[in-house]
Amino acid sequence: MMCETPAGELSLRNMAMPADTNPSGDVFGGWLMSQMDIAGGMAAQRRAKGRVATVAVEGMTFHLPVFVGDEVSCYTEVTRVGRSSMSINVVAWVRRREGGAPIKVTEGVYTYVAIDGDRKPRPVPPVGA
Numbered sequence: 001m002m003c004e005t006p007a008g009e010l011s012l013r014n015m016a017m018p019a020d021t022n023p024s025g026d027v028f029g030g031w032l033m034s035q036m037d038i039a040g041g042m043a044a045q046r047r048a049k050g051r052v053a054t055v056a057v058e059g060m061t062f063h064l065p066v067f068v069g070d071e072v073s074c075y076t077e078v079t080r081v082g083r084s085s086m087s088i089n090v091v092a093w094v095r096r097r098e099g100g101a102p103i104k105v106t107e108g109v110y111t112y113v114a115i116d117g118d119r120k121p122r123p124v125p126p127v128g129a
Contacts, residue, residue: 006093006102008077012039016070016094027066032092032106033057039074040088044112047078047086048124052112055085060108069097072105084121085113 012035020031037054044052066072073093080087092106116122 004104006073006075006091006104008075008089008091009043010073011042011076011090012072012074014072016066016068016072018068021068025068027068027070029062029106032062032066032072033060033108035072036074036090036092036106036108037110039076040090040110041112043076043078043088044086044110044114047081048112048114050122051115051117052086053115053119054110055113056111058109058111060106062106064094064103064105066092066094066105067096070094071097073102079109081124083123085111086124087111 014035016027020027022028041052075091077089078086079089088110090108090110093102094105095102114122114124
């Protein structure tokens with residue numbers, strides 16, 4: 001059996017803390033989504049060479065829970081670039097507190113729009129520009 005491993009660029013690493021949990025002790029899905037949005041936003045800013053805004057989240061899938069003490073790593077990959085928008089695939093992996101191999105816990109596609117100083121859409125520069 002082939003084990004899946006993280007792909008794309010490591011864009012964020014953080015540890016899940018007690019303040020990030022619901023009353024049952026599991027990490028809030030919203031906390032994890034925000035970490036993924038931060039990671040995707042950083043990848044989008046690098047590609048857009050400037051400020052971006054999140055405009056959509058699609059196809060969010062929560063495969064497994066995240067627990068306090070888990071090391072959460074978000075990997076990103078630019079999958080589409082339009083005139084002013086881009087889609088970033090973001091996958092969250094954890095390494096459990098006890099160690100072991102990384103485990104994929106969540107994935108989704110985040111869409112960002114490049115914006116100017118007035119928060120108006122602007123073109124995404126071509127690759128190499």
